[in-house]
Amino acid sequence: MKILxxxxxxIGRKIENIPLAQEFDLFMDWLIEVIEQQQIDLLIVAGDIFDTGMPSIAAQQQYYTSISRLANTRLQKIIMINGNHDSANFLLAPRIILSGLKTHISAGLPQEISQLILPFPEADPQVVIAAVPYLRDIDLINFFHDTAEEVDTQKNIAAFYHYIATLVEPFKDKGIPIIVTGHLFVSDSALDQIDRNDYTLGGLIDVASSQLPDVFDYYALGHVHRPWQQKQKNIFYSGNPFFMGQHDIKSGVKKGVFVIDTDDISDVKKIETPLWRQMVTFDGDFDQVCQQIASFENTGILSPAYGFAKITQYPQDRPIDQLYQQLVSLNQDNIHILKAVFPPRLSDSNLNNQDFSSLKEYSPREILEFHLDRSDYSDNSKEQILETFDELMAIYKQNSGLD
Ligand SMILES: [Mn+2]
Incomplete structure (x- = not known):
């Protein structure tokens, strides 16, 4: 039995207002080819199916088209869980129809937790999938009957996985491999501080891998966008299948999917996805960035590549809008500059004296940082303000479909 x-x-994600629909379609073509070539029987999608809880019509169309295409492959079953970006109810609404398309949706906690345990094939199981969805605080509080003072999300998540471990024990005793899913942030030293900030956005609590049970042969996880594995606990993050923004560029790790064979479950294979759309960052003073952009060669399949520029210094006698226009007009066949950040002019004592037309070159966070730098707050307070800001922005983006 082979599992991907x-x-x-x-689905439905945009960066700087440009939809990544073409990238997703190419990914789906590729995925279907891999399923046939590698003879995959089961597909697991570990959450963040959509970018937002109420996806656009175009995104929904892409989703249902993909499911019907996948159902027409050799796959016997598709198991999807919700992520922190998904609305559980939205995913569950068509579950009866989707069950006719080989698709099982696990989103939110059912009344009977044992319903999360899916032996496969049912009559004579060769593998068991414990389809644990994204665990929201409220689900865990209800499940553990916590009072307000007792709430400890970190402890609850780990305890829930230990409870799941007791449910799969009879299968484990028969030597059947157990795969558990999840959409959570397992923190370990391999993830640096920057990643931690990215992944605890939206209020996700980090759980140390040492707190999780040992019984599972494979943790099929979502949330961390960089492919990552922790062998001691069999924890695997497949990551997102293609570049979705600036944070993907810095890791330098190739995107991909994981393939598991139940005949030898310890032998996990990573299959890299092609570089459909290359994304790059340019850093330096204005002339250096211009040169980098002008000499850039696109190695991605789609043209142009997408670029993000961060300018450290620039001629003080020219308006930022003009410099910006110069940047984006360079080498347009190869590279499309999605965003260029210019630091505030040194001559300006505060933002009030700035040319406000250039404010759009800054992210809201950069404007806040600019003000904090000039404030009397302690470093500690500044950090707390930025953290609170990040949390609010994540909630706002999630609810409004921006990002
Ligand atoms: Mn995600």
Missing amino acids: HTSDWH
């Missing part, structure tokens, strides 16, 4: 693990499709 992928996650974080973020």
Whole structure:
């Protein structure tokens, strides 16, 4: 029995208002080819199916088209869980129709937790999938009957996985491999501080891998966008299948999916996805960035590549809008500059004296940082203000479909 693990499709995602629909379509073509070539029987999608809880019509169309295409492959079953970006109810609404398309949706906690345990094939199981969805605080509080003072999300998540471990024990005793899913942030030293900030956005609590049970042969996880594995606990993040923004560029790790064979479950294979759309960052003073952009060669399949520029210094006698226009007009066949950040002019004592037309070159966070730098707050307070800001922005983006 062969299983393919992928996650974080973020259907409907846009960067700087440009939809990543073409990238997703190419991914789906590729995925279907891989399913046939590798003779995959089961597909697991570990959450963040959509980018937002109420996806656009175009995103919904892409989702249902993909499911019907996948159902027409050799796959016997598709198991999807919700992520922190998804609305559980939205995913569950068509579940009866989707069950006719080989698709099982696990989103939110059912009344009977044992319903999360899916032996496969049912009559004579060769593998058991414990389809644990994204665990929201409220689900866990209800499940553990916590009072307000007792709430400890970190402890609850770990305890829930230990409870699931007791449910799969009879299968484990028969030597049947157990795969558990999840959409959570397992923190370990391999993830640096920047990643931690990215992944605890939206209020996700980090759980140390040492707190999780040992019984599972494979944790098929979503949430961390970089492919990542922790062998001691069999923890695997497939990551998102293609570049979805600036944070994907810095890791330098190739995107992909994981393939598991129940005949030898410890032998996990990563299959890299092609580089459909290359994304790059340019850093330096204005002339250096111009040169980098002008000499850039696109190695992605789609043209142009997408670029993000961060300018450290620039001629003080020219308006930022003009410099910006110069940047974006360079090498347009190869590279499309989605965003260029210019630091505030040194001559300006505060933002009030700035040419406000250039404010759009800054992210809201950069404007806040600019003000904090000039404030009397302690470093500690500044950090707390920025953290609170990040949390609010994540909630706002999630609810409004921006990002
Ligand atoms: Mn995600």
